[in-house]
Amino acid sequence: MSDALLQARGLSKSFGGLAAVDNLSLEVRVGELHAVIGPNGAGKTTLINLLSGELPASSGDIIFGGNDISGLAPEKRARLGMGRSYQKTNIFLGFSALENCRLAAQSREPRPLNWLRNALSYESVMGQARRALDAVGLAHRASEAALALSHGEQRQLEIAMCLATEPRLLLLDEPLAGMGMEESLKMVQLIGRLGENHAILLVEHDMDAVFQLARVLTVMVDGKILASGTPEEIRANRNVQAAYLGSDNELR
Amino acid sequence: MSPITLPRSLLIAAVLLLALFPVLGATFYIQLGAKIMIMAIFALSLDLLVGHTGLVSLGHAAYFGLAAYALAMISPRYEAANLWLTLPAAMAAAALAALVIGFLVVRTAGIYFIMVTLAFAQMLYSLFHDTKLGGGSDGIYIQVRPELTLWGFKPLDLENPTQFYYFVLIMLIAVYIILNHVLHAPLGRALAGIRANEQRMRSIGFPVFAYKLGAFVLAGALAGLAGYLAACQFGFVNPDILAWHQSGIVLMMVILGGMGRLHGPVLGAFAYVLIQEFLSAPALLGPYAKHWQLAMGGLIVMIVLVLPHGIGGFIDIALRRYSYRRIQANGAAES
Amino acid sequence: MVLLIQLLNAVQYGLLLFLLSSGLTLIFGIMGVINLAHGSFYMVGAYLAYWFARLTGSLWLAIPFAVVIAFGIGLLLETAIFSRLYKRDHLYQVLLTFGLILVFEELRSILFGDEVHGVAIPALLGYSIPLTDTLSYPVYRLFVTAVCLAIAALLYFVIHKTRVGMMIRAGNSNREMAASLGVNIPLLFALVFAFGMALAAFAGAVAAPISSVFPGMGNQILIICFVVVVIGGIGSINGAMIASLAIGLADTLGKVVAAEYSSVAVYLVMAAILLWRPQGIANKA
Numbered sequence: 001m002s003d004a005l006l007q008a009r010g011l012s013k014s015f016g017g018l019a020a021v022d023n024l025s026l027e028v029r030v031g032e033l034h035a036v037i038g039p040n041g042a043g044k045t046t047l048i049n050l051l052s053g054e055l056p057a058s059s060g061d062i063i064f065g066g067n068d069i070s071g072l073a074p075e076k077r078a079r080l081g082m083g084r085s086y087q088k089t090n091i092f093l094g095f096s097a098l099e100n101c102r103l104a105a106q107s108r109e110p111r112p113l114n115w116l117r118n119a120l121s122y123e124s125v126m127g128q129a130r131r132a133l134d135a136v137g138l139a140h141r142a143s144e145a146a147l148a149l150s151h152g153e154q155r156q157l158e159i160a161m162c163l164a165t166e167p168r169l170l171l172l173d174e175p176l177a178g179m180g181m182e183e184s185l186k187m188v189q190l191i192g193r194l195g196e197n198h199a200i201l202l203v204e205h206d207m208d209a210v211f212q213l214a215r216v217l218t219v220m221v222d223g224k225i226l227a228s229g230t231p232e233e234i235r236a237n238r239n240v241q242a243a244y245l246g247s248d249n250e251l252r
Numbered sequence: 253m254s255p256i257t258l259p260r261s262l263l264i265a266a267v268l269l270l271a272l273f274p275v276l277g278a279t280f281y282i283q284l285g286a287k288i289m290i291m292a293i294f295a296l297s298l299d300l301l302v303g304h305t306g307l308v309s310l311g312h313a314a315y316f317g318l319a320a321y322a323l324a325m326i327s328p329r330y331e332a333a334n335l336w337l338t339l340p341a342a343m344a345a346a347a348l349a350a351l352v353i354g355f356l357v358v359r360t361a362g363i364y365f366i367m368v369t370l371a372f373a374q375m376l377y378s379l380f381h382d383t384k385l386g387g388g389s390d391g392i393y394i395q396v397r398p399e400l401t402l403w404g405f406k407p408l409d410l411e412n413p414t415q416f417y418y419f420v421l422i423m424l425i426a427v428y429i430i431l432n433h434v435l436h437a438p439l440g441r442a443l444a445g446i447r448a449n450e451q452r453m454r455s456i457g458f459p460v461f462a463y464k465l466g467a468f469v470l471a472g473a474l475a476g477l478a479g480y481l482a483a484c485q486f487g488f489v490n491p492d493i494l495a496w497h498q499s500g501i502v503l504m505m506v507i508l509g510g511m512g513r514l515h516g517p518v519l520g521a522f523a524y525v526l527i528q529e530f531l532s533a534p535a536l537l538g539p540y541a542k543h544w545q546l547a548m549g550g551l552i553v554m555i556v557l558v559l560p561h562g563i564g565g566f567i568d569i570a571l572r573r574y575s576y577r578r579i580q581a582n583g584a585a586e587s
Numbered sequence: 588m589v590l591l592i593q594l595l596n597a598v599q600y601g602l603l604l605f606l607l608s609s610g611l612t613l614i615f616g617i618m619g620v621i622n623l624a625h626g627s628f629y630m631v632g633a634y635l636a637y638w639f640a641r642l643t644g645s646l647w648l649a650i651p652f653a654v655v656i657a658f659g660i661g662l663l664l665e666t667a668i669f670s671r672l673y674k675r676d677h678l679y680q681v682l683l684t685f686g687l688i689l690v691f692e693e694l695r696s697i698l699f700g701d702e703v704h705g706v707a708i709p710a711l712l713g714y715s716i717p718l719t720d721t722l723s724y725p726v727y728r729l730f731v732t733a734v735c736l737a738i739a740a741l742l743y744f745v746i747h748k749t750r751v752g753m754m755i756r757a758g759n760s761n762r763e764m765a766a767s768l769g770v771n772i773p774l775l776f777a778l779v780f781a782f783g784m785a786l787a788a789f790a791g792a793v794a795a796p797i798s799s800v801f802p803g804m805g806n807q808i809l810i811i812c813f814v815v816v817v818i819g820g821i822g823s824i825n826g827a828m829i830a831s832l833a834i835g836l837a838d839t840l841g842k843v844v845a846a847e848y849s850s851v852a853v854y855l856v857m858a859a860i861l862l863w864r865p866q867g868i869a870n871k872a
Contacts, residue, residue: 054451054455075454075459075460078454078456078457079457090449090452091452092445092449095444103445106442107456108457110442111437111438111439112438112439112442112462112466114437114438115430115434116437117437119438119441122438162456165456302678308677308678310681356858356862357861360817362677363615363621363677363821366677366681367621368857368861370810370813371810371813371854371857372854372858374810374854375854378851378854379848379850382850383847383848384847500623500688503685504682504685507679540697543693545692546690549687549689549690550686551686552682552683552686552689553683556675556679556683556686557671557683
């Protein structure tokens with residue numbers, strides 16, 4: 001049993017009097033996809049923002065790879081090996097798909113002081129970008145402007161950008177949002193493959209995907225953890241059924 | 253993604269045109285040409301910030317003026333200074349100021365950034381205007397232009413208007429080439445990313461503050477080059493060179509010419525100076541000629557309301573529409 | 588006692604700055620427009636007051652006249668030009684309002700020339716209150732201070748205690764929501780803008796006897812207002828008040844300590860605030 005790559009301990013975030021995340025602790029391990037589910041407003045995206053560093057926590061720590069990263073800025077956490085995808089597609093719309101990934105890959109080999117060589121001539125960076133596009137199945141759309149991609153392809157590009165930074169941990173915020181059946185299936189397969197050698201924290205509403213992919217499942221309600229365990233345990237948990245899964249809730 | 257620079261054939265044609273110009277014109281026009289090219293360098297430096305990194309600086313004249321003052325203050329009274337020493341020194345002064353001010357302002361964004369860049373430039377203006385530093389509000393004269401002498405050899409005599417013109421042309425070409433390389437290099441791409449989506453750049457691991465500060469300093473240094481040349485040409489430096497009016501004018505050139513493309517600021521500099529000459533010519537407005545800024549102001553208001561992307565952008569959009577229609581026509585013909 | 592005089596001057600200057608800055612910060616906060624020509628309205632108010640006072644011999648008449656004219660011009664400008672700027676990038680707002688500054692400056696030059704003109708203090712207020720045997724303080728300055736305080740109180744009352752103020756504050760934080768709640772946004776914006784211009788003109792008119800009217804007077808004070816807004820935070824009236832008084836003190840203290848460098852003192856305060864709290868004093872992170 002490996003040590004957890006990511007540990008959140010007693011994480012809390014309050015806005016004024018409202019606690020969006022309340023004393024939350026969880027762990028993410030390589031090879032064990034950890035899914036977080038819960039009703040809207042449960043604080044799932046806030047949780048991801050706290051982990052990625054875009055929101056400073058009110059209290060609690062975050063340990064990544066054995067180091068306390070609680071006070072680090074997002075760019076530093078990214079360089080330590082954290083990748084994060086956004087619920088609302090957050091790519092570079094004006095650039096080509098390849099350039100999106102190339103920029104992401106460049107973050108690992110920035111070379112800011114080399115003014116003479118064209119950025120496109122750095123083979124290692126270009127290779128990394130192409131591999132990332134390939135992994136998500138977008139290689140044939142490399143030279144398209146991101147704006148011209150379909151919604152599903154943009155969500156794929158969203159993931160590809162993360163991959164191009166060669167992260168150890170992936171924080172995925174509703175990657176399947178707005179996708180059709182076929183695209184969802186492909187994405188689920190991709191995430192499954194990635195889950196084998198990355199640590200993944202997945203926030204999702206699509207229950208089929210969640211139960212297919214997750215090895216650990218955490219249910220959040222009102223900023224707190226309601227239950228956490230294996231998918232079977234969660235499915236059987238009465239509190240969870242009442243609060244969230246419920247007989248009336250659709251299983252997509 | 254639109255190309256940053258023009259096709260090589262057009263660039264070579266432009267350089268040839270500029271190089272041949274002195275052969276045709278009178279001294280007044282040669283000096284005007286040099287002035288335009290100096291402003292073009294100034295505008296190019298600002299476009300690095302505004303057009304490429306997305307940082308709207310309203311205080312860029314600070315670095316333009318500081319370098320000019322640096323030359324004026326270290327030049328001996330009645331002798332020529334050595335350009336090989338004074339030019340790097342002036343640019344270094346401008347770059348240092350950009351580093352200090354940049355460190356304070358780059359942490360802000362949006363409207364705040366615009367205001368604080370303006371405020372710091374005004375601070376420098378007040379410093380030079382109210383104190384005896386640099387001759388106070390009277391300014392300093394540069395009686396003799398710097399010399400290019402190195403080991404006894406003088407390639408160009410800067411006192412000669414035509415040779416000065418060619419020196420400025422060489423500087424403009426050098427700045428253009430350097431910026432072209434920078435923009436295609438990893439640094440330039442990162443700046444473009446910052447302009448497009450700063451949050452995502454941070455999220456993928458770029459130290460955005462450092463990149464912005466770097467761009468700010470580079471832009472400051474290049475503005476310093478322009479300021480140095482301006483001081484050489486005009487032979488006189490006073491606080492107005494740092495004034496916000498100057499910052500506004502260079503911003504206008506950048507927007508007028510179209511941002512984000514290297515030829516934009518150059519076109520903008522040409523357009524502005526030529527419009528200024530046109531509007532202030534006694535033949536046009538008669539006794540009101542000295543109030544030409546009224547017409548200029550009105551023109552600016554009209555352009556912003558009517559042409560959202562500046563003259564250069566307008567040309568680009570028109571070209572794109574034309575080529576798009578050609579592609580459509582070809583596509584229809586093939587199918 | 589000299590200190591008291593300096594303090595009174597600092598407060599008076601600070602309050603005048605507040606009048607100008609409050610309009611600026613409201614317009615930034617509510618409409619998201621950066622208006623470089625705000626200072627031009629200060630100048631418009633001053634010059635109109637000067638002209639009308641010379642015409643009628645009475646500053647008492649000139650001040651309301653200047654304010655009403657400025658309000659009208661403000662309405663005109665808003666409907667014709669500024670209403671098109673709300674959705675535009677700040678860059679274009681800067682450029683357009685820069686063009687407007689040029690227009691205003693040249694119009695001023697054409698209509699009133701380029702010399703400095705004095706404006707007579709009304710006879711009623713033309714004396715000084717003796718403070719000691721040798722020192723006295725001009726009553727007009729006290730009058731200006733009092734008027735500015737009254738307007739500041741009125742502003743605070745309107746913003747925090749009336750329905751209009753509530754609409755303004757709502758528009759400040761969420762334009763779409765306010766509109767969907769039935770607030771007539773275009774009308775509100777036009778009125779707020781014109782009011783901001785009228786306030787600036789009032790400040791200029793009232794200050795004219797103290798500072799005289801001269802070319803560039805608007806632009807000079809505008810940049811200080813920018814510093815106030817940066818320190819106080821965009822959209823915050825409270826912040827504008829605190830920052831204005833702080834700047835007033837810094838400027839006056841600067842004059843006492845090192846006369847030549849006094850103008851730099853203001854910017855150094857701004858630099859210090861930037862290091863400590865880039866988002867301004869009153870605005871929460």
